[in-house]
Amino acid sequence: MLLEKAPELGGTAAKAAFWYWVPNNEPMRAAGLADPEDGFLRYVARLSRPTRYDPDGPTLGVSEHEHAMYKAIYESAFPAAELLNARGALPYRHVPEACDYFSEIPEDAAPRGRVLIHLDAAESMSDGAAQHREHGVVNEKLQYNELAQEFFRWDPQAAEYPNLVMVARWDQRTQDHSAGTEFGVLVPPPGADDSHVVHGSTLAELTGQLRQRPLQPAGRR
């Protein structure tokens, strides 16, 4: 028996972007992108168990069972992707530009190349820019799970949420490559209502335009 609350089946996957993460996949190897097992295990252990991760431990600080599960992903995700592709069940295309969510940590031995998406997915889902990560204040392209946490950061001294209202800033390259209407993309595509977007061809011009449209954060009057 299948009990489903929603009016249709599919759960969250029915509206997901459907990127899937396949270490050492066939297109990576064809392109000469190395993704050794040891590096993959370290990356996964470091992120799955940040407080237990031990780079010198025989199982990297995680339980033997969990370590074996990481190995199973490394060994079987790639043949599974190839099998599903060959049978026409899940044809994919490679997204070589997409980098891992935490590509900057030293444990990531293969920062780019592990992402596959459905062959027919929209082009805007595969320019790789959506996952680009930088350091600083907050990055609008931070992965969504982490970005959402920034909004709910509590300042215990001031007893307030200082980041409940944040404003995204992007450049022309992002406008050209990452505009879209899917999955909560912030950048409106050409032709869409962008009356909320403030434009400026230089930072100084942008600053001037912003001053003309002062923000009124929720809860602050």
Ligand SMILES: Cc1cc2nc3c(=O)[nH]c(=O)nc-3n(C[C@H](O)[C@H](O)[C@H](O)COP(=O)(O)OP(=O)(O)OC[C@H]3O[C@@H](n4cnc5c(N)ncnc54)[C@H](O)[C@@H]3O)c2cc1C
């Ligand atoms: C916009 C978006 C994009 C995403 N993109 C990706 C991606 O590219 N790659 C990726 O790997 N992941 C992606 N994800 C995440 C991924 O889709 C989810 O993590 C995954 O589908 C969750 O699966 P689940 O089976 O755990 O939960 P769900 O799919 O949420 O399943 C839970 C089901 O339980 C039902 N339910 C809830 N309460 C009851 C109840 N009381 N009685 C009966 N039924 C109930 C719900 O209706 C739902 O169908 C994305 C998610 C979103 C929202």
